[in-house]
Every structure is written in structure tokens, then in C-alpha cells.
Amino acid sequence: MTRAAADAVDGDRLWQRLQTLALHGARADGGVDRPALSAIEAEAKRTLIGWGAALGLHPHTDILGNLFLRWEVGAPDAPALLLGSHIDSQPTGGKYDGAYGVLAALEAVQALQAAGIRPRLPIEVVAWTNEEGSRFAPGMMGSAGFAGARDVAEILGRRDAAGISVTEALAAQRALLPDIPERALGRPVALFLEAHIEQASVLEAHGVPLGIVTGMQGKRTFRVDVRGEAAHAGTAPRARRRDALLAAARMALKLDALTEDAQDIVRFTIGRLDVMPNAPSVVPERVSFSIDLRHPDAPVLTRLGDAIAATCAEMASPCAVTVTELSSAMPQRFDAGLRAALAEAAAALALPAMPVESAAGHDARFLEPICPTAMLFIPCRDGVTHHPAESIEPAHATAGARVLAMTLAGLVVA
DSSP: OHHHHHHTOOHHHHHHHHHHHTTTTBOTTSOBOOOTTSHHHHHHHHHHHHHHHTTTOEEEEOTTOOEEEEEOOSOTTSOEEEEEEEOOOOTTBOSSTTHHHHHHHHHHHHHHHHTTOOOSSOEEEEEESOSSOSSSSSSOHHHHHHTTSSOHHHHHHOBOTTSOBHHHHHHHHHHHSTTSOBOOSOOOEEEEEEEEEOSSSHHHHHTOSEEEEEEEOEEEEEEEEEEOBOEETTTSOGGGOBOHHHHHHHHHHHHHHHTOOTTOOOEEEOOOEEEESOOTTEEOOEEEEEEEEEESSHHHHHHHHHTHHHHHHHTTTTSEEEEEEEEEEOOEEOOHHHHHHHHHHHHHTTOOEEEEEEOSOOTHHHHTTTSOEEEEEEOOGGGOOSSTTOOOOHHHHHHHHHHHHHHHHHHHOO
16 A cells, blocks of 8 residues: 555656746756745745645744644544645755755645545645745754754844845735634644755665765854954055954964864855955955854864864954854654655565665654654755756656655555
């Protein structure tokens, strides 16, 4: 019976939905720009809701804008089986990051229905809010708030580069989706499964179409604020300048040296730099920059992260500096039982699979502490992601959805 769910997966339908969703926020270069809690994302959610409605899935949202499509079966108060990912993108994002996980989950539910499988537990397809963190920092806002890992009031007070708060953005999106009921945040769930493109090239290098994710490397993020003094670029002597940009540059080089390792395991990134007043003829007065630090070993991540503030202070003079840690997530391992279920489904379908570790962060990070959680990867070409050239093979997308459907069927059949 569980094999019937896999056989009912329609790869062409899944692929067409991926291309249709990519029209919301489509870029001229083939990529996608779909900011979290934007009007464009609201349009994409409306499309998802329509697909779900055709399957009898009831939409709900919560105070953080997470979208749930619920198949109301079994005991109405029972914890649901949760599947999905996110649909927001980077400004120069691709079509498949996040979106594949949401639409593969929807396809798995539709396959169960087509196979005549009626679950004993409710099933929900979820699209988490602001996974990317490109509009509101840090990312994975919706899943972290749902899981109780971050304070909701703090999340709601975050502002984007235009000064719009999460609260304001949520109100604007609710106005665009006024008919979607809101329910309490953070209900108990039975488990969480997230399918995703790998965002690396391990599967492709091994010629394997599926990855059973063993766990996720740790990540710490920081904001560094450097305070100097504005001055005239033509008249201020170098000896009297308090150039915040030069101080920030010294910090960046020192931090790069601090995090260098011979095995090339540490991932250190300064991805955002804001200069004020950002005028050609003014010595920069203030500079803020981001730090993204990752490592699969908790002691190493702790040691390097804890050294960042002192390193920045060492290179700050004659300026002042403040280092704020925005988020911290230690390395984790996913549920062994769910990983085995995914592997068994792949084997039963004669689809090669291998264990892989996730170098990127995903919403599953925050679900893992509160319920059994697992992830399934499919390859992305050349490991390219967060880029318009992001690409996957239709056959791999179908294979992932088949394994997801068969695994889900095995979990819900009485």
C-alpha cells in the first residue's frame, strides 16, 4: 500500500508547479526575487492555497505569517505530521531553494490521496516565514518562533533596510490574504520532514540522486557596528581621522585569518556591509557588517565565535566597536528512525541514496529540538544556489517526492 503512494507521484505536475510558483517574483535573468512578507510572496501563497484547496486542504496562518495547509483527517486534536520548507528567496535567488520542499510535500499529500490512503493523523504542508533572512535578519524567523527558540516580541520588532518592521509587514500581508484564519503559534506536532535541494555538490559528485541528511553544522551570526567620525575627504589629515570603514576592513582581515583552517572546514562570511553616510567625499562615520560563522564541531564553533568580539576590539582604534550576536545554533543530528524510514523507502524504490551532512541552515534546525525531524536532499547542478543559475533535474525532483510520499504513507497508515 505504501508503494502505491510513491507510484501516484506525478513528476510532470510537480515540475509544472515549480515553474508556476517561480513566476511570482520572476527576474529577467531566470531567477527569483520573492522577499518574505511581501506582496509578491502573498501572491505565491495565494497560488499555494489554491492548489491545496483543490485537495481539500484547509489554510491557516499564525502570528508570524507561517502558512499551513491542513488535511483534516484522523483525530482533530491530534498532533499533525508536518512537511514543507519555505517560499521566500534571496534577492538574486533561484527557483528551487525552499520551494521544492513545499511543493514536494504538497505532491506527497496528493499522491496519498490518489492512492486511496487515508491517514490516521492530520497532515500539514507548511511554508515557513522568512527562512532566508534577506529581508529581516536573522533568518528562519517563522520556524524559530514556532518552536519557541526566539522571542516573538523580538521577532516582531525587527526591521528591514527600509525601516519596515515585521509587525507592519505582517499587517500588510494579512490585508492581502484577509480570508486566511489565524491560529495559535507553536502547537505540538508529531514530526517534521523537509525536502530540499542540497545547495552543495556532494550528491552530484557521487552521481547519487538522493541524500539522507544526517544533521546540520552549527551556525553563529553577528552584527558588528563600528563608530568613527565623519570628516571632509579633502581637508581632514590622516592622523586625525577616525575612519570607520578602514577599521572595519582591518577587522575583516583579522577575522579572516582567525578562521582560516588547513582542512577548509570553517565557513566564515561577511555578506553585508553598510557604510554611513556613504558619500564619496566624506570619511565614513559608521559601518555595520554581518558575520556568518559555521562549523560542524561545537567546540570549534564556540571557540571561534567567542573570539570575534575581542578580535574586533583589537583592530578598532581609533574607532569604537560593538559586536552583537544575533543567533547561535550548535551542530545537531536528525532523528535516526526517520532517517532509516527515508533510506528504506529509497531502497524499496531502487533509488540510490547516501548519507550527507547539511552545510547550510534550514528550518528543520528549529523543529529538531521539539519533534522527530529529518531532511531529504536532491542534487543541484554544480552546487550553485542563491543565484539565478540554480538548477535541478526533473527526474531528481520526482525521485525525492516519491521517497517522501512513500515514507509519509508508511508513517500514517494504521
